[in-house]
Amino acid sequence: MLSENEINRVLVVTAHPDDVDFAAAGSIARFTDRGVEVTYCVVTDGDAGGIDRELDNGGMAELRRTEQTNAAKIVGVADVRFLGYQDGTVVQSLDLRRDITRVIRQVRPDLVITHTPERNYRFISPSHPDHRAVGGCTLDAVYPDARNPYTFPTLLHDEGLAAWTVREVWLSGGQTPDHHVDITATFERKLSALHAHASQIDHVEGFDDFLRTRSSRFAAEAGLGEGSYAEAFQRVPTA
Template sequence: MELQPFEAPQSVLVISAHPDDVDFGLAGTVARWTAAGTEVAYCIVTDGNVGGFDPSIPRSDIPAIRRREQRAAAKVVGVETVEFLGYVDGEVTVTLGLRRDLAAVIRRFRPHTVVAQSPVRNFARIGASHPDHMAVGEAALCAVYPDARNPFTFVELAEAGLEAHTVSQVALMAYPEPTHFVDVTETLDAKLEAISCHASQLPDPEATRTFVRGWLRQGAEAAGLGDDRYAELFFVFPTA
């Protein structure tokens, strides 16, 4: 199937499991969207507390480090609002509590579009199919429909002033069969800079940059773009 261009939405909430997921997944796209005037916010479900590679860093320091890195990376691509839910890295499941928390975030930000991780395992990209990613993707879809839009679901949210909100569309990262692309050639440097902000996760930054460039070249090839282009891919579907 021919991939279609993914035009900048009016407003976007990105929901991801760990700090750095959003930057590997769509920082080039976010940089394009914010430059076009799209309001973008991030909701990070965990603090990434089991991440890192340096055993000399106390485990207790990792959450604060990763929050700081994610906020810095967000600023690189024009995002000011980053919210952390504080779930335990590596232990995320699709609970009613997580669905309620994500529905609350959706009702608070009231986005046109939600971007989330794929709840479907991608056997061609096993790294994208971390159990936390798939759980957060499923919980995000549950929060989009029916939780955020149904005023009689989690009534305590409405009682707290968070009225029901219907998300118009969802875009999934790393879905095995993408439908849309964003040409990120002009924002590739911003994406790589955002990824580089996650220094606690990058034992070999240059190898990471090389990998990302190759990955985005594959995206451009799938989108039918030229040899000198880079693209991020998404599965996009209406939810209104």
């Protein structure tokens, strides 16, 4: 497993704008505070989200891209990439594996954070089909695609993207997390990043209390003291 000082570049691959902030914004803020380079790769523009249907026909997609870009700035991330897949219809495919592999070879991260590809029967929200498809394709892109120069050869021959081995993956949203990050010091920035997604949460009554309760529960599972907050992941060694 990677130690903290071995993580210099992080790539976060998620299905929708706001996924990274629900799962990992507190951890991301910790990384950027110590100078780690973080890149977000968002597979869809989130155009099927929100309740304002007057923003159909591209308006919601544009709004959500802006919200994610603004949320990223709050936790110190400037590199946000959107792959443009259609929200709500993502499936595991060679095309998506190739597109994620491309970003991995461009960014060359030590750590990748993404969704678990498994269904969570304890808490259904992380099990959105797009989440599971993106998590599965990201794991396939990490192993074997990104490290194998013979996979998607045009990435090497036409784009000059050499093979890259990611050393560890953190999965969010699973039933059996085994790694907790203390985000007590960065919790308020996580909350602010989520509030940047106004189209998704402004109508949710008691949102702040919900987030504090969930983050407190993760902290209790980690054995942290009262008043602490945490994020939870499953660590997957890959090298």
